[in-house]
Amino acid sequence: MEKRKLYSYIRWSSDKQAKGSSLQRQLETARRVAHENGLELVEIIDAGLSAFKSKHLEHGNLGAFIEAVKAGEISNDSWLTVESLDRISRDEILKAQRLFMELLELGITIYTGMDNRIYNKASVTDNPMELMLSIMTFSRANQESMVKSQRQKSAAQLKIDKFQAGERAENGYPFAIRSSGANVFWSDVSDGTVKAHEYYFPIARLIVSLRLKGWGYMRIAKHLNENYIPPKGTAKRKHFKDMWSPKLVCNFLQSRTLMGEKSIRVDGVEHILKDYYPHVMSQTEYYSLQSVINRKLANEPNDYIPLLSGIRRFKCACGAPMVAFYQYDKIRYRCDGMKSLDKRMHCGAKSFNGASIENAIVQICADKIFKNVKSHTSNVGPIHAMLEDAQKKYKRGMDMLLEDNAPHGLNIKLIEIEKQIESLQNQLNDELIDLLPVD
Known part of the structure; x- marks a missing residue:
C-alpha cells in the first residue's frame, strides 16, 4: 500500500533568511x-517569494500544489x-483565511512546527478556537509585513532622495537601492x-550589436546559450x-535601463533615476535601436491593416495566435513569439508569405460573400x-513623448486611444465575420 505523503512547504523571501x-x-x-506519522516526505520550496501579496501563489510551488490537489494529481488526504x-x-x-479554509476543505491536514499544532477540517469543526487562533496568526503576520513594507518604502524613498541630490x-x-526590485x-x-x-556587461553590449546586425531574439538566445553562462534568476518559466x-533578450533590448535609467515606484509614485545603471548605450543609440526593432519599411503603406491578425481565430497548430510583420517589403505571418515563446520553441513553426493567403481569402469573399451583401x-x-x-x-502622441515635448496628461489620453483602437478593431472583426455566409 502506498504511503500517504507529507509535503514540507518551506518559503523564505529574503537573501538574509536564505543564508x-x-x-x-x-x-x-x-x-x-x-517519521512520527509514517508519512513519505516530499519537499516543496519557494525561495525568494513573498507571501505578503500572494506572489508565492501566483508564481510559486504552493499555488501549484493546490492546483494539483484540485486536479487529483495529489491525494487529498496528504499532509x-x-x-x-x-x-x-x-x-x-x-x-x-480563505486560503487556509480552502486547504482544509480540500482534505489537507496542516501541521505547524513552531507550536506542534495539527489543523484539519474535523479538528476546526470540533474546536472553533483553532479557527480563531488561525485568524489571530494571520492578522499578526499581515501587520508585521505591513510595518516591514512601510519601513522598506521609507528606506527606499530616503535612498532615492539622496541619489537625486547627487x-x-x-x-x-551610485549607492545600490535593493529594497525596490532587483x-x-x-x-x-x-x-x-x-x-x-x-x-555580463560586455555580453549586454554584444546582445545589442547582434540585434543591430539583424539577428532575431531566438538566434541571439541560441548563440548566448552556446557561449555564455546565463544570469541567475532571470527565467521564470520552467522551460x-x-x-x-x-x-529575456526581447525585454532587455526594449528596456530603458539600457540608457542607465531605473524606475522605482514608492506609494504609487514613480521615480525615474537617470544614470543609475552603467550605460549600455546613449539615449540617441537607444532610440535608434527601438527604431530598428519597431520600424516599418519606408515603402510600407502606412494605412495597411493585416487581414488576419487580431481576429483571434487565426492560430498556429501549437495553439498560439499568428501575428503579422513585414520583411523585404512583404507581409508575413508567424507564430506569436513574444507571448508564447515556449510553445513556439516546441512547435517549430516558421513564417510564411501572407500575400498568398490574404489573396485567397479575398477571392473567397468575392465568390461567396459579395453575392449576398445586399441583405446586410x-x-x-x-x-x-x-x-x-x-x-x-x-502615433502623433507617441512621437511627442519621444521628443520630450508632451503636454500634461498625454499619457492618460494615449491609454484612452489605445482602448479606442482595440474597440474599433474588435468592431471591424465582428463586421467582417457578419459578412461570412451562413451554412
Whole structure:
C-alpha cells in the first residue's frame, strides 16, 4: 500500500533568511513529523517569494500544489507541514483565511512546527478556537509585513532622495537601492554600489550589436546559450530555467535601463533615476535601436491593416495566435513569439508569405460573400476610417513623448486611444465575420 505523503512547504523571501538556518530548521521539523506519522516526505520550496501579496501563489510551488490537489494529481488526504501559518500567507486577513479554509476543505491536514499544532477540517469543526487562533496568526503576520513594507518604502524613498541630490560613494558610483526590485543582470551591486558587471556587461553590449546586425531574439538566445553562462534568476518559466531565453533578450533590448535609467515606484509614485545603471548605450543609440526593432519599411503603406491578425481565430497548430510583420517589403505571418515563446520553441513553426493567403481569402469573399451583401448594411468602411484616424492620433502622441515635448496628461489620453483602437478593431472583426455566409 502506498504511503500517504507529507509535503514540507518551506518559503523564505529574503537573501538574509536564505543564508540563515531557516531551511535546515524547517527540514528537520518535516523529517521528524514524517517519521512520527509514517508519512513519505516530499519537499516543496519557494525561495525568494513573498507571501505578503500572494506572489508565492501566483508564481510559486504552493499555488501549484493546490492546483494539483484540485486536479487529483495529489491525494487529498496528504499532509502539509509549515513552520507556522504565516509561511502559508501574510496577505490580508480575509485572503489568508480563505486560503487556509480552502486547504482544509480540500482534505489537507496542516501541521505547524513552531507550536506542534495539527489543523484539519474535523479538528476546526470540533474546536472553533483553532479557527480563531488561525485568524489571530494571520492578522499578526499581515501587520508585521505591513510595518516591514512601510519601513522598506521609507528606506527606499530616503535612498532615492539622496541619489537625486547627487550623493555618490567614494568610488563615484551610485549607492545600490535593493529594497525596490532587483537590479539588472549586467550591473554589480555586491559592494553596495552600482557598477558594470565584469562578466555580463560586455555580453549586454554584444546582445545589442547582434540585434543591430539583424539577428532575431531566438538566434541571439541560441548563440548566448552556446557561449555564455546565463544570469541567475532571470527565467521564470520552467522551460527556460538556467537559460538565456528569447523573452529575456526581447525585454532587455526594449528596456530603458539600457540608457542607465531605473524606475522605482514608492506609494504609487514613480521615480525615474537617470544614470543609475552603467550605460549600455546613449539615449540617441537607444532610440535608434527601438527604431530598428519597431520600424516599418519606408515603402510600407502606412494605412495597411493585416487581414488576419487580431481576429483571434487565426492560430498556429501549437495553439498560439499568428501575428503579422513585414520583411523585404512583404507581409508575413508567424507564430506569436513574444507571448508564447515556449510553445513556439516546441512547435517549430516558421513564417510564411501572407500575400498568398490574404489573396485567397479575398477571392473567397468575392465568390461567396459579395453575392449576398445586399441583405446586410456593412459598416466596414466607416469603422476602418475611424480606426485609421485613431492610429494616426496615437502615433502623433507617441512621437511627442519621444521628443520630450508632451503636454500634461498625454499619457492618460494615449491609454484612452489605445482602448479606442482595440474597440474599433474588435468592431471591424465582428463586421467582417457578419459578412461570412451562413451554412
